[in-house]
Amino acid sequence: MKPRLRLKPGILGFGLALVLLIGASWLSYRTTGRLLEAAQSRQHTEDVISEVQQVLALVVDLESGSRGFVITGTDRFLLPYQAAVEGIPTRIADLRMLTADNPRQQRQIEALDPLLKEKMAWTDGTISRRREKGLEAAAAWIGSERGRELMVQIREILTSMEEEERQLSIGRDLALAASTSRMNLALLTSAALSLVLLSAVFIAHEREVRERRRAEEQATRSETRLQAILDHSPAIIYVQDLDGRVLLVSRRFEYFYPMKVEEMIGKTVYDLLPKEAADAIRANDLRVLQTGTPLTVEEKVPQNDGVHTRLLTRFPLRDATGAIYALGGISTDVTERKRAENEVRETQVFLDSVVENIPNMIFVKRAGDLRFVRLNRAGEELLGHSREALIGKNDHDFFPKEQADAFTSRDREVLESRTLLDIPEEPIETKDGRRRFLHTKKVPLFDGSGRPAFLLGISEDITERKMALEEIERLNVALRQHSAQLESAIKELESFSYSVSHDLRAPLRHISGFTDLLRRHAEASLDEKSRGYLDTIAKSSKRMGELIDDLLVFSRMGRAEMGLARVPLGPIVAEILGEIQQDVKGRKIDWRIDPLPEVQGDHAMLRQVLVNLISNAVKYTGARPEARIEIGTQSSNGDTVVFVRDNGVGFDPRYAHKLFGVFQRLHRADQFEGTGIGLANVRRIIHRHGGKTWAEGAPDQGATFYFSLPRHQEATG
Numbered sequence: 001m002k003p004r005l006r007l008k009p010g011i012l013g014f015g016l017a018l019v020l021l022i023g024a025s026w027l028s029y030r031t032t033g034r035l036l037e038a039a040q041s042r043q044h045t046e047d048v049i050s051e052v053q054q055v056l057a058l059v060v061d062l063e064s065g066s067r068g069f070v071i072t073g074t075d076r077f078l079l080p081y082q083a084a085v086e087g088i089p090t091r092i093a094d095l096r097m098l099t100a101d102n103p104r105q106q107r108q109i110e111a112l113d114p115l116l117k118e119k120m121a122w123t124d125g126t127i128s129r130r131r132e133k134g135l136e137a138a139a140a141w142i143g144s145e146r147g148r149e150l151m152v153q154i155r156e157i158l159t160s161m162e163e164e165e166r167q168l169s170i171g172r173d174l175a176l177a178a179s180t181s182r183m184n185l186a187l188l189t190s191a192a193l194s195l196v197l198l199s200a201v202f203i204a205h206e207r208e209v210r211e212r213r214r215a216e217e218q219a220t221r222s223e224t225r226l227q228a229i230l231d232h233s234p235a236i237i238y239v240q241d242l243d244g245r246v247l248l249v250s251r252r253f254e255y256f257y258p259m260k261v262e263e264m265i266g267k268t269v270y271d272l273l274p275k276e277a278a279d280a281i282r283a284n285d286l287r288v289l290q291t292g293t294p295l296t297v298e299e300k301v302p303q304n305d306g307v308h309t310r311l312l313t314r315f316p317l318r319d320a321t322g323a324i325y326a327l328g329g330i331s332t333d334v335t336e337r338k339r340a341e342n343e344v345r346e347t348q349v350f351l352d353s354v355v356e357n358i359p360n361m362i363f364v365k366r367a368g369d370l371r372f373v374r375l376n377r378a379g380e381e382l383l384g385h386s387r388e389a390l391i392g393k394n395d396h397d398f399f400p401k402e403q404a405d406a407f408t409s410r411d412r413e414v415l416e417s418r419t420l421l422d423i424p425e426e427p428i429e430t431k432d433g434r435r436r437f438l439h440t441k442k443v444p445l446f447d448g449s450g451r452p453a454f455l456l457g458i459s460e461d462i463t464e465r466k467m468a469l470e471e472i473e474r475l476n477v478a479l480r481q482h483s484a485q486l487e488s489a490i491k492e493l494e495s496f497s498y499s500v501s502h503d504l505r506a507p508l509r510h511i512s513g514f515t516d517l518l519r520r521h522a523e524a525s526l527d528e529k530s531r532g533y534l535d536t537i538a539k540s541s542k543r544m545g546e547l548i549d550d551l552l553v554f555s556r557m558g559r560a561e562m563g564l565a566r567v568p569l570g571p572i573v574a575e576i577l578g579e580i581q582q583d584v585k586g587r588k589i590d591w592r593i594d595p596l597p598e599v600q601g602d603h604a605m606l607r608q609v610l611v612n613l614i615s616n617a618v619k620y621t622g623a624r625p626e627a628r629i630e631i632g633t634q635s636s637n638g639d640t641v642v643f644v645r646d647n648g649v650g651f652d653p654r655y656a657h658k659l660f661g662v663f664q665r666l667h668r669a670d671q672f673e674g675t676g677i678g679l680a681n682v683r684r685i686i687h688r689h690g691g692k693t694w695a696e697g698a699p700d701q702g703a704t705f706y707f708s709l710p711r712h713q714e715a716t717g
Helices: 010-073 075-098 105-133 135-142 145-191 193-195 198-232 275-291 337-357 377-383 401-417 463-522 528-559 568-581 603-620 653-658 678-688
Strands: 236-240 246-249 295-303 306-318 324-333 361-366 372-373 421-429 435-446 452-461 563-566 589-593 598-602 627-636 639-646 693-695 703-710
Touching: 010 075, 010 105, 010 135, 010 145, 075 105, 075 135, 075 275, 105 135, 105 145, 105 401, 275 306, 275 324, 306 337, 361 377, 372 377, 377 452, 401 421, 401 435, 401 452, 435 463, 463 528, 563 568, 563 603, 568 589, 568 603, 568 653, 598 603, 603 627, 603 639, 603 678, 603 703, 678 703
Parallel strands: 589 627
Antiparallel strands: 236 246, 236 324, 295 306, 306 324, 361 372, 361 452, 421 435, 435 452, 563 598, 627 639, 639 703, 693 703
16 A cells, blocks of 8 residues: 655645635735726726816816907907817817717717807807907807806716716725725735745835835935925915815915914914905815816915015815815915006006007008008098908008008018108098098017017198198299289389489479579569569479489388498497587487497498488477487397487377378478488388387377397497
8 A cells, every 4th residue: 555645734834825825816916907997997087087177177268268358358368268279179089089988978078069169159259249349249249148058058068077987986986995805805814824924024024114215215305305396486385275274385485474384384374364365365265175176366465565466376186086185376476577567557558548649640550461450549530440440451451452552562661671761741542532641651660589570650641731832832923923023013113213203303403493593683673472482482392302312212222232241330329429410509418328239231221220210309309498319229029129219299109100101291391391201211221121110109208219120149339
C-alpha cells in the first residue's frame, strides 16, 4: 500500500491563503472594475453637467452682452455676445455626443436646439435695431417679453438635463455602495490571509510610508509655493465655507484692512465691514452658492482710506461628488481704474460737447471703406441728413456720383499722402437739393502702429461769404466805373473852373482899369454919389478877383501832388504868428499855445490849414477887447487831433454842417470880410490826409475848430 501524500500545514495554509487571496483578488477586481465604471460614470455625469452649465453661461453672456450694447451703444460690450454665438453650437454638439447613450437627454437636446437658435436670432434682432433705429426701438423689442420667455424655456430644459444626470449619478452611487459592501465582505474573508502575509504587508507598508513622506514633502513644497503666490498676488484671494467664515486669505488683505490674516481666519465679512456693505457682499455669495456658477461684479467696499471699488470674482468649490463645499474669491482693487475711466468718460463728454457745439461741420470716416463713423449737429443741419442715417454709409449713398467721386478721390489723397489737405472751396448738394459751398480741411488720424485709421474733416459753410464776395466784386466793378466817371467829371469841372476863372480875369481887369481911368478923368466933375458908385464898382471887382483866386486855389488843392514827410506843427504855428503880427498890431490877444506834435503829411498843405484856422480865429475875435486864442492837441481813437479855439462871435450849431462848404458863410460879408472858401480848403486838405474836420460853438461864446490826422510816431515840439 502506497503511503498517503500529506501536505504540510504551512503549505496547506499557504495554498488555502492563496486560494482565498485569488478569490478575494478576483472579487476585488470585479468590484474595482465596477468602481472604475462608477467613477467614469460620475465623471461622465460631471462632464454633462459642466457642459449644461457652460451652455447656460453662454446664453447668459449672449443676453448680457446684447443688453450692454443696447444700453451703451459701445461695441466692446458685444465681445461676450460674439463669444456666445460662436461657442453655443460647439457646446451643443459636445453635449449631444456626451449623451448619445441617453435617449431622454437626446430628446431634450432636440427640444433645446431650436430654442437656442431662436434666442440667438432674437438677440441679433435686438442688436440690429439698436444699430439701425436706436435705443428706443431696441428697448421696445426687448419689452416684447419673447426673449425672457425663451430664456425661461432654455433654463427649464438645461435644469431638467442637469437633474437627469444627477439622478443617474445617485443611482450609480447606490450601485457602487452595494459593490463596496461586497468587497468589504471579501476583504474580511481574506483577513486570515492578511495575517499570513503580514511580513509582505509590512514591507509594502514601509514602502508606502516612504512614498507618503515623499508625497507630503512634495505637498509641503507645493503649499509653500502656493502660499508665496498668494502672499505676492496683487489681488485678495480667499476661500470661505458655506456659512461665510474665512478659511484662507492672502496677505494682500492686510494692505487694505486693519486686521491680520491670522485674525480674519474663522471670521465673516460682518466682522470686518458695516452691515449694509456686508449684506450686499453676502447676497452675492449666496447667489453663487445657489446658482453654482461663477459671478464677477463690481462692489463698493469701505477700506482704510475710504470707499473703494473692487472687482470681485466668486466661484464655487466642489468635492469629488460635485457638491459645493466652499466658496473661492479673487478681489482686485479697480478704484484707480474706475477713476481713470470716469475721467476719460468726462473728457469724452467734454470733447463731444465741444464737437457738437462747433458751428462748422465735423465728420470722421473709417480709412478702409470711407464710411462715416461720426457727424456733429452742425453737419446734420448743413447736409439735412440725420447722423443715424449717415453713420455706416459712404458718400455714394447720399451725394450725386460726380460729387461723391470727387470727395472720395480727395479722401484717398489725404490717406495716401498722410498730410492735411486744405480745400478752399468745394460744392456740395444738401438733402433738400440746395447747393452749398464749403471750405474743407481733411487730415488723417493714425492708430498705434502709425497707420491711418480714420479721416477727420472740418467744413465751414462759406456760401453766404462767397455770395457776399461776388456781390462785393460786382459793387467794386460798378464803383470803379462810377469812379472813372466821377474822375472824368472832376477833371472836366476843374478844367471848366480854371477856364471860367481865367476868362473872367480879363473883364475884371477892364472894369478895374476903366474905373480908375474914369475916376482920374472925371473925378472933379463927379459928385459924391457918383464917386460912391465908382468905389462900389472897384470894391466889387476886387472881391470878384479874390473869389476867382480862392476858387483856383481850391481847385488846385484837390489835384496837387502831396509830398508826405514828417511835419512838426509847432514851428509852423510860430512862423504863422510871426507873419500876422503886423495885422494884429494894437490888439490885445492872449495866445495859449500847447506843445504840438510832429505828424505825417504835406508841409505846405498843413501850413495852409493852420493859416486858415488861425486867421479865422483872429478875424472873428476882432470885436473882443481881449481876445483869447488857444491852439492844442489831444488823442482820439488812435488819431492825432489838433484844435484852434477862440472866444469870438461863435456860430449857431444848427448850421455847423455849412461851415466847411464852398462859399458858405454864417455871417454877413459887411461884418467879416472873406470869400467863404478857406474852411472848404481845410476840409479838402485834411480829407486828402485821411483825417476829419469838425467844429463846435455857440453864438457869442466862441468856437473850436478841429482836424484829425492818422497817428504816426510823434515827437512834440
